[in-house]
Amino acid sequence: MTDRALPDLPGCGVSTPPARPPRPAFLAVYLLLGIAFGIVLTRSEVLSWFRIQEMFRFQSFRMYGIIGSAIATAAASIALIKAVGAKSVAGDPIQIPPKPLGRGISYAAGGTIFGLGWALTGACPGPLFALIGNGDSVMIVAVLSALVGTATYSWLRPRLPH
Amino acid sequence: MRGLHNPMGNWLSTTWPWYIAGPIIGLFVPALLLVGNKVFGISGNLSHMCSALLPRKPEYLRYNWKDVGLWNLVFLAGVLVGGFLAAHIGQPHDVAISPATQAALTRLGLHNFSGVAPHEIFSWRAILTRQGFISIVIGGFLVGFGTAYAGGCTSGHAISGLANFQLPSLIAVIGFFAGGLTATWFILPFVIGAL
Numbered sequence: 001m002t003d004r005a006l007p008d009l010p011g012c013g014v015s016t017p018p019a020r021p022p023r024p025a026f027l028a029v030y031l032l033l034g035i036a037f038g039i040v041l042t043r044s045e046v047l048s049w050f051r052i053q054e055m056f057r058f059q060s061f062r063m064y065g066i067i068g069s070a071i072a073t074a075a076a077s078i079a080l081i082k083a084v085g086a087k088s089v090a091g092d093p094i095q096i097p098p099k100p101l102g103r104g105i106s107y108a109a110g111g112t113i114f115g116l117g118w119a120l121t122g123a124c125p126g127p128l129f130a131l132i133g134n135g136d137s138v139m140i141v142a143v144l145s146a147l148v149g150t151a152t153y154s155w156l157r158p159r160l161p162h
Numbered sequence: 163m164r165g166l167h168n169p170m171g172n173w174l175s176t177t178w179p180w181y182i183a184g185p186i187i188g189l190f191v192p193a194l195l196l197v198g199n200k201v202f203g204i205s206g207n208l209s210h211m212c213s214a215l216l217p218r219k220p221e222y223l224r225y226n227w228k229d230v231g232l233w234n235l236v237f238l239a240g241v242l243v244g245g246f247l248a249a250h251i252g253q254p255h256d257v258a259i260s261p262a263t264q265a266a267l268t269r270l271g272l273h274n275f276s277g278v279a280p281h282e283i284f285s286w287r288a289i290l291t292r293q294g295f296i297s298i299v300i301g302g303f304l305v306g307f308g309t310a311y312a313g314g315c316t317s318g319h320a321i322s323g324l325a326n327f328q329l330p331s332l333i334a335v336i337g338f339f340a341g342g343l344t345a346t347w348f349i350l351p352f353v354i355g356a357l
Contacts, residue, residue: 022233026198030233033197034240035247037190042248043174044183049279050259050267056339056346059262065180066187067320073188074202074325081192088199096201099313099323099330107312107319111334114308114315115341119350120301122279124316125309126204128302129238133245136279138286142302147215149306150208154222160311 026090041130049122056119106162117149174251177258191322200233203318205309207231207238270350271357282357293354312337 022030041047044066055063080086081094088094101107118124121142123131128146131139153160178186194200210231213223256276264275274281281288288294309315312334314323320338323331 021229022198027233027236029197030194030200030237031240031243033190033193034237035244036240037187037237038241038244038246039174039248040178040183040186040244041241042245043176043178044180044187045177045257045278046183046187047245047278048257049284050257050263050275052342053267053346054259054263056342057263057266059260059266062180066184067316069181069184070188070321071324073185074191074321075327077189077192078195078325081195086196088196090198092199094195094199096195096322096326099328101330104330104333107330107333108337110308110311110313111319111337112308112341112344113304113337114312114334115338115343116345116349117301117304117306117308117341118316118338119342119345120297120353121305122284122297123305124204125208125305126238126241126315126317128305129204129241130245131278133242133247134249134278135246136284138284138289138298141289142298142305145299145302146208146306146309147211149303149308150310151212151216151223151306152303153307153310154209154212154220157220157222 023090037126038130038133041127042134047123047127047130047134052119052122102162106160109161117146174248175255177255188321188325190317191325194237198233201318202322203234203314204238204241205305205315205318207234208306209310210235267354270354272354273357283354293357296349296353308341 045051046063046066051060051063054060078096086094114124121128123139123142125146128139128143132143191202194202209223210227213219213225213227213231216223257278259275267275267280272280272282283293283297285294289298305315312319314331314334316338319331319334324335
């Protein structure tokens with residue numbers, strides 16, 4: 001196919017390695033972690049359009065503090081996991097597959113397009129779903145639009161620069 | 163701290179400070195790696211849903227979405243449930259944004275600052291108005307198109323990717339802010355200017 005040189009797997013940020021079908025017990029853990037994440041997104045107000053406006057107007061440190069300390073915590077954790085060579089509970093050696101850089105155009109162009117949508121909706125994908133849970137039912141339309149957006153990308157992909 | 167006496171009734175219904183919320187969000191990265199060698203990132207779910215739902219699929223969506231993404235879709239279902247729980251335990255409250263932001267948004271024409279998002283834009287009544295349609299329908303489309311094109315969103319690139327020192331993620335995050343600043347400063351005044 002024409003786009004054979006492109007990354008094989010879709011996904012967020014880094015490709016999740018091809019995996020065995022997940023075991024039911026693990027799915028329960030992912031559900032609980034997701035519930036915790038939904039609570040954090042709500043209580044931190046990261047899902048608030050107002051907070052996103054504050055961030056893009058540089059009028060509060062809050063969002064930068066949250067994102068910055070999240071990155072620092074995740075970076076320290078990854079470094080520790082790599083240093084001790086930890087294995088997952090499922091028994092796999094832990095590894096984060098690198099994202100191919102290519103010419104980098106997809107990251108710059110796709111990132112900018114997402115940024116426009118982030119400011120307009122006031123929500124990135126996680127908060128979109130947490131908002132629906134909050135009772136903001138009109139965000140169902142935003143999610144459906146996002147699905148149309150992803151499907152549109154998947155059709156245009158062979159013709160887009162990457 | 164009074165929260166220690168009645169934690170369910172207090173910390174679940176208050177706004178968490180950034181230095182509590184940020185590190186907790188960061189811990190989802192090692193938690194998912196340690197449980198099942200999974201990389202934290204939400205927007206891949208949009209691809210998984212398209213892969214599951216579309217009858218005729220281009221090559222990008224032809225993969226086994228259950229093996230690759232079922233764990234993440236279950237995580238996402240949890241996010242919805244968590245959003246429900248957090249919003250319904252305790253009383254709803256307004257977002258205490260900075261006075262400068264409130265003044266700037268008031269100048270643009272916004273009147274109602276209750277809730278987590280302005281009702282004048284994000285409500286069923288507003289969805290066919292200019293501000294509602296651009297913010298919800300077009301904004302949602304750009305989120306789905308952009309995250310698929312960039313291969314990630316705030317969680318996958320800004321948190322997982324930058325924490326792993328990946329250059330592609332840095333490029334993507336610079337793009338996030340280029341787009342976000344453009345929309346905030348040059349597009350939003352047109353979108354909500356006539357409220």
